[in-house]
Amino acid sequence: MKLTVFGNNATCPEADGACSSFLVEAGPKKILLDMGNGSLAKIRQKVDLADLDIIIISHLHFDHFGDLFCAKYHLETRKAYGEEIHKILLLIPKLPDWAASELSTNDVFEIHTISDGYSFVFDSIEINFTELVHLIESYGVRIQAEGKTLAYSGDTGICDAVNAVAANADVFLCEATFCSKSNAEEKHHLSAKTAATAACDAGVKKLLLTHFHSNQREMIHTEARKYFDHVTLTEIGGTYAIE
Numbered sequence: 001m002k003l004t005v006f007g008n009n010a011t012c013p014e015a016d017g018a019c020s021s022f023l024v025e026a027g028p029k030k031i032l033l034d035m036g037n038g039s040l041a042k043i044r045q046k047v048d049l050a051d052l053d054i055i056i057i058s059h060l061h062f063d064h065f066g067d068l069f070c071a072k073y074h075l076e077t078r079k080a081y082g083e084e085i086h087k088i089l090l091l092i093p094k095l096p097d098w099a100a101s102e103l104s105t106n107d108v109f110e111i112h113t114i115s116d117g118y119s120f121v122f123d124s125i126e127i128n129f130t131e132l133v134h135l136i137e138s139y140g141v142r143i144q145a146e147g148k149t150l151a152y153s154g155d156t157g158i159c160d161a162v163n164a165v166a167a168n169a170d171v172f173l174c175e176a177t178f179c180s181k182s183n184a185e186e187k188h189h190l191s192a193k194t195a196a197t198a199a200c201d202a203g204v205k206k207l208l209l210t211h212f213h214s215n216q217r218e219m220i221h222t223e224a225r226k227y228f229d230h231v232t233l234t235e236i237g238g239t240y241a242i243e
Contacts, residue, residue, distance in 0.1 A: 001026045001148050001242035003173065005234045006042040008210040010177050011063055013038030018236060019063035020211060022152070022173065026125055026145035029053050033141065033152055033173075040067040040074075042236060049075055050085045054122060055109075057092040058154030059138035060099070065092070069102060076106040091120055091127065093137050114139060130165050132156035135188045140165030148242045151204070153195075155211065157188040166202035171242045173234075174199065175211035179219050192220040196227035207231040208240060 002025050007018030019036025021043060030047070031054045043049070049071055057065045068090075079085050090109040103109055112120065116131035116139075125145040132140050134155050141152040142165060151169035156162055166172045176196075177189040186194065192209065199207040207228055212220050217233055224231045232240070 001143075001146055001150060002239055003150065003171065003208070003242060004046070004239045005210070005236055006046075007034075007036050007039035008212070008234045008236055009036075009038070009063075010175075010211045010213050014214055017214070018042050019066070020058075021067070022210075023047060024143055024150060024242075026143075029123065029125060029145075031056060031125070031127075031143065034058055034064045034154070035067045035071060036063040037066040040070050043071075049088075050078070050083075052088050054089040054091060054127075056127065056141060057090070058141060058152070059134060059136055060093055060095070061136065061155065064155070072103055072106075072108050075108045079106065079108070089120075089122070091129075093139065130161050132161050132165070133159040133188065142169070150242050151202075153190070155189060158186055158190065158194055162190075162198050163202045166198060166204050168202065169204045171206045171208060171240065172199050172202065172204040173208045173210060176209040176220050176224060177211050178213075179216060179223050192223040193227055196224040196231060199228045199231070205230065208234050210234045 004023040007021040009017040009019050018038035020034040021039035022033040024031040087110045090111045114129045118129045120127045128142045129139045143150045149169045151166045151172045153174040174195045176192040180191040180193040
């Protein structure tokens with residue numbers, strides 16, 4: 001497996017940036033994890049949306065699913081002009097009525113509603129969801145394929161379930177929204193310290209940090225390295241092996 005980052009900004013896209021979005025490739029299969037604001041333009045530089053097999057949305061904050069609507073418009077427009085495009089599997093929390101009515105038309109997506117403990121098997125790929133602590137319903141994701149495991153935190157506060165999501169993962173893609181000196185948000189976000197501590201406690205091999213403000217990159221990296229050795233800050237456009 002490999003992971004390509006199309007967005008890693010926290011809260012809103014920075015200049016020439018994008019919010020959370022990650023492509024997971026397992027053999028020929030393509031799985032997109034989240035599609036936050038600003039990510040669609042980055043994605044389309046390298047990926048034809050019609051080639052996606054699955055889109056996973058961790059939670060319904062716009063910095064994690066805002067560009068899903070634009071992706072739908074793009075695909076339905078191509079279909080309207082006669083192009084044959086297969087329905088993309090969309091694994092997503094329960095949608096409010098306004099979003100469901102927007103996303104369920106024109107046969108663009110095959111929508112599956114996720115919940116705590118939900119599992120989805122696609123060919124030889126297994127995807128598992130665990131509800132975490134956040135401001136709204138939010139899920140951590142484990143993807144197992146080719147004998148490897150990628151764990152993704154989505155957005156979460158400190159909770160025991162984070163360790164369950166990350167347990168013994170080959171790569172843990174985890175949010176690190178701030179440094180521990182400003183800990184007012186730790187009920188719904190992780191600091192670099194708590195992300196690194198969770199990785200250590202869960203026995204992961206490699207920690208990839210995401211969902212941070214670029215002007216804090218060095219501080220976040222320095223703090224995380226105090227608690228876990230194998231840590232890398234993601235770069236938009238970067239590709240990382242899951243091994």
